Amino acid sequence: MLRLFHLVIAFVAFTGLAAQPALAETPAEILASIHKEAASTHGFQEFSAERGVSFFKAKHGGEWSCASCHTDNPAMPGEHAKTGKVIDPLAPSGNAARFTNPKKVEKWFKRNCNDVLERACTPQEKGDVLAYLLTVKK
Helix, strand or coil, X not given: CHXXXXXXXXHHHHHCCCCXXXXXXXXXXXXXXXXXXXXXXXXXXXXXXXXXXXXXXCCCCXXXXXXXXXXXXXXXXEECXXXXXXXXXXXXXXXXXXXXXXXXXXXXXXXHHHHHHCCCCCHXXXXXXXXXXXXXXX
């Protein structure tokens, strides 16, 4: 009987049927998480969609801005400026899956900030950009 129990446990673990914590969140919950991080930093200002749109469209010392790949309307598909790969809409109004997985949000902020800024984005910058993206209509 104990062997059967171990076989069932191994099967469940192997097939991924084990209960796993849900990672899906809402963009508002992701923004709240970024707010919590940003609020503890020196000079924090409440998030601003106006600052976010300026940041999104500005070139930050290099060749690219966020809009270089995600377009001036991030509710529409974009295209990677270097590879030409199609990018799903960034704004949640154009892609309901955006900003619902904290690990993916962190991964993509890290990668894209390094591409555009050649450094990590600050929590303030992330929050401003997400505040802007939440205002974008399709």
